[in-house]
Amino acid sequence: MANGTVETRMLDLIEEVCDDEVIREERDIDLFEAGLLDSMAAIELLVGIESEFGVVIAPTAVEREEMNSVNKIIHQVEIRVQG
Amino acid sequence: MVVYGHKSPLMLVSFFAAVKAGLPYAPIDIAYPADRVADILEQIGRPLVISLSDEPLAADVSLAERVLGKDEVRTARMASETVSEDSWVSGDDVFYLLFTSGSTGRPKGVQMPSRCVDAFMDYFGKLFPAGPDRISFNRVPYTFDVSLFDIVAGLSAGYTLFALESECEQSMSASFEALAASDLTTWVSTPSYIEMCLADPSFNAQLLPRLDTIVLCGEVFRNAAASKLLDRFPGVRIFNTYGPTETQAVTDIEVTREVVDQSNPLPVGFLNPEVRAVIRDVETGDVLPSGQMGEVYLEGATVSLGYFGRPDLTEAVFSERTRANGETVRSYKTGDKGYLDEQGRLYCLGRLDFQVKLNGFRVELGDVEQGLASLPSVKEAVVLSAEKDGKVSHLVAHVQLADPAVEPSFKRGQQIKAELRQVLPDYMIPKKIVFHESFALTVNGKIDRKALA
Secondary structure (H helix, E strand, O other): OOHHHHHHHHHHHHHHHHOOHHHHOOOOOOOOOOOOOOHHHHHHHHHHHHHHHOOOOOHHHOOHHHHOOHHHHHHHHHHHHHO | OEEEEOOOHHHHHHHHHHHHOOOOEEEEEOOOOHHHHHHHHHHHOOOEEEEOOOOOOOOOHHHOOEEEOHHHHHHHHHHOOOOOHHHOOOOOOEEEEEEEOOOOOOOEEEEEEHHHHHHHHHHHHHHOOOOOOOEEEEOOOOOOHHHHHHHHHHHHHOOEEEOOOHHHHOOHHHHHHHHHOOOOOEEEEOHHHHHHHHOOOOOOOOOOOOOOEEEEOOOOOOHHHHHHHHHHOOOOEEEEEEOOOOOOOOEEEEOOHHHHHHOOOOOOEEEOOOEEEEEEOOOOOOEOOOOOOEEEEEEEOOOOOEEOOOHHHHHHHEEEEEOOOOOEEEEEEEEEEEEEOOOOEEEEEEEOOOEEEEOOEEEEHHHHHHHHHOOOOEEEEEEEEEEEOOEEEEEEEEEEEOOOOOOOOHHHHHHHHHHHOOOOOHHHOOOEEEEOOOOOEOOOOOEOHHHHO
16 A cells, blocks of 8 residues: 555545644644544544554554654554554 | 542542531532633632642632642541531532533533432432442542432442542553553443543453443433443443433433344433423423423422522523422423433433533533633634534534734634633633634524534
């Protein structure tokens, strides 16, 4: 699977969960601090990642700091898709 | 008496000290911004404050008659004088005061008298059977009525309450570690929280081997989540319950596989025998037969006295009704839309007004709109809720800026959110801010909310 594809699909998914297209530009902001993600939405994102990529990231397997920005979230998915 | 803090044994000690001294208690969570804390203190009128937080009280101390800290509570506890039962709160005396979101932008204090707490304790005693080393998960902050299941019915049956430290709540792995070591027998939370836990495959009977009862309250419990819970916790009894802060929980039902297969949405349950649900036509107020949808009115033993210091708000939704047998009961107009089935099970299908349940938190959209409108940069604001799979997922604020020359931007939105956090608790902050140059109006000259949805 090409990297670009993961990125595009992830951006769509994150936009849907955060309900804001701003995430396409602001890829390094802390989504929790910006109020675009909360613990409930973060779980929704993990569930979305599983159904979209078949990649299971258990909520207890990642800490908030590892998945608090768009780039970090994409990274977490990429390392699992490639691995 | 106000008890300020977050999940600590000393808070519980202070609650019971208050009621034994004949004083009602009002919990205030440290997560509340200074404005809200000040508003509550002002409404009560210079109360005695017991501040158990490590941080100082988030409001001017002159709003309190006196502020006592941890050390004073510990010292008082050591004295261990017994208080005569004559001085305890009883009957119509207010036992607790819970402040909930108000549509006009000010929190309103629901006054629950002692006799209602007694009735609630008797009713929910069945979910908390006595036994050796019973431990209940007191997950919800004390400011919400769901926390009262195990505080009232659990503690009185000898249960130990288990809570998560707030640092621990931030991390799922830390929460799960704490849960694994908890020895819980009884789980009490909102459906949202347990759905969140269910997203992790390790949330199952192996994690909580002693668990035998799950009690859910505060918002819609979805079939998919119920079905998953039944799979993950075989043999554990799962209860769906319902009730606004104004009456405490008044229904319950054991959610079995059969119930999940037969009804979608799930019923919220059978009524407390001391409480009756009456379904009335929204327009005419006529009582409707079973199966017909209308507004849910609750009548009976746990209906509270109304809102503290607000007879206007109280009269709008509370009343006395005389039953056919001549008995007078107190009635509360819930604003919930619902119906009773042939078996007498109540179903709730949303609201008739602008109140929403967001992750179990009760939010008046008007409260958030007032908060936004109080900011100098905002001219007007409309707040709507966004839904996903039959449940509110987040709030969206539609904002018209005071200065038309100001360019709307992501940064501007972030600034508004930051300012809003000074006046509203975090759970009320809209996720999304949409800027408008103007709002479309309805024929009546009001902002057209439907056009924004």
